[in-house]
Amino acid sequence: MSGYIDVIKERSNHNNVGDDTLDRLLQEKINSLQIEIDSLRKELNYYKAEMEKLLSPPLIEATVLDVMDNNRVLVRSSSGPNLLVNISNNIKTADIKPGMSVALNQRGSTIIELLKQRDDPYVKSMEIIDRPNITYAEIGGLEEQIRELREVVELPLKKPELFREIGIEPPKGVLLFGPPGTGKTMLAKAVANESNATFIHVVASEFAQKFVGEGARIVKEVFEMAKKKAPSIVFIDEIDAIGAKRIELGTSGEREIQRTLMQLLSEIDGFKALDNVKIIAATNRIDILDPALLRPGRFDRLVEVPLPNTEGRKEIFRIYTQKMKIEENINNEILANMTEGFSGADIKNSCVEAGYIAIRNDRNVVTMNDMLEAIDKIQKKKSINKGIERKEKFI
Structure with a gap:
């Protein structure tokens, strides 16, 4: 500071600057330094606070x-x-x-x-933000199942006054059962799309948690979220993961699964049929489900989704091939007759495999021979899988 004053004095003498000018220059410098001190003090306090945050123990x-x-x-x-x-x-x-x-x-x-109340991020991730883009037109051979789902799920959500006027309550839950790949998940997504409802997709195994009581808590929070976002559809896939018949003795893990199942039953009993929340569950093993799930007032509407018949397979082939670039000589009726025992998923795989065969042969059009070769490949794969299943049962 003294050096700065000497410079100012020297310049003032040289330029014949008076004492007033010197005082003004000194005051400006003092003000500038004071501003710099305040800025550095704020920066020091900021870093002290950050150090305290870094060193403080977590809550x-x-x-x-x-x-x-x-x-x-x-x-x-x-x-x-x-x-x-x-x-x-x-x-x-x-x-x-x-x-x-x-x-x-x-x-x-x-x-x-x-702490503020918040939705569990794990539970929140189960909500499908974008509505499923599956429509009824994309599901072949399941007209009767679609009709039942529309009556039980879609109609009460869209026109609840009809049920109040007649004086009846629609089923709270629908259980879709049948072999794998027959379209159970597609049906649930199509209903959510057509009814314009919030779609909450849960795989039942996600309810099985490591800590005691966590599974029951997640079940409770899923249904609380469904009520807040009503109209909504809770789709529980592979419900047999937690809904198997209860046994008296078992491991601690099995007892925790049973507690989760009891919480699920309690949640289903806890809301009214016209609360704008519908439950759809799916399983491949209805034979092992606990009878408490199937009693009236819970999943009291059972909808079987079987393997498609010949007409159903023909319709499914039509749905998938209309999206493909194919030759005009492809006959869906012949393909349907050749695929006895195929599920909808098997038919889709056949169409995809036919597309790969065309690509391998440097073609951009799928032929009838491609479809036949693909069907033969899928049939061989199914035979191998059946052989493995028989061997496992024998063991």
């Missing part, structure tokens, strides 16, 4: 189970066990309610913050 998330006496709360921590904890002085006991999410300090002994 533990917990769910309130019950508010006890003496300003203590029973919580279930995210790490598993239930804890009896104290409440910080800056939180009012009256603000704490069962079911709320709270933050505990690192030692897990005190509630220091109330």
Whole structure:
């Protein structure tokens, strides 16, 4: 600073600058330095705060189970066990309610913050944001099944007043059963598309969790989300993963699956048939399902989705081949007669395989011979799979 003043004095003497000019220059410099000091102080405080954040221990998330006496709360921590904890002085006991999410300090002994309610990201990911683009026109050979689903699911969502006027309640849930690849998932997606409802797709095995009570919690949150986003359709695929017949003895994992199933039954019982929430489930093994799932008031409408007959296969071939570049001599009736025992998925694979055969032969058009060769390949693959299944049963 003194060096700067000497320079100013020298320049002022040289230029015959008066004392007033010197004072003004000094004041401007002081103001500039003061601004720089304030800026550096703010930057220092910012980095101190960041250091405190980096060095501070993480908080533990917990769910309130019950508010006890003496300003203590029973919580279930995210790490598993239930804890009896104290409440910080800056939180009012009256603000704490069962079911709320709270933050505990690192030692897990005190509630220091109330967390906002939020949807579990795992559960939220089950919602299909974009509506399924499957339509009834893309499903062949299942006219009767489509009619039943429209009556049970689509009609109550679109025109609930009809049921109130007549005085009946439609089924809450529909169970689609049949061999793999027959179109059960496609039917559920088509209904969601046509009814303009929120579609929540769950594979039942996703309900099976590692920690005790987690599966039941996820079931509960799925149905809470369905109610908030109504009209909605909850589609539970492969429901036999949690809905198998209960046994008295079993491992801890099996008991947890049973608790999850009981929560599912409770959720189905907990809402009305006209609550704008419909449940569609699918299984390949209806024979192993718990009878409690199939009783009236739950999945009381059973819709079988069998392997397609000849007319059904002909319709499915027509649906898939109309999207392909094919020769005019392809006869869907001949193809349908050759594919006895094929599912809709098998027919789709045959069409895809025929396309690959055309590509291998440097052609951009699929011929009848390509289709026949593809069908023969799929039939051989099915024979191998059946042989493996018989061998496993024998073992």
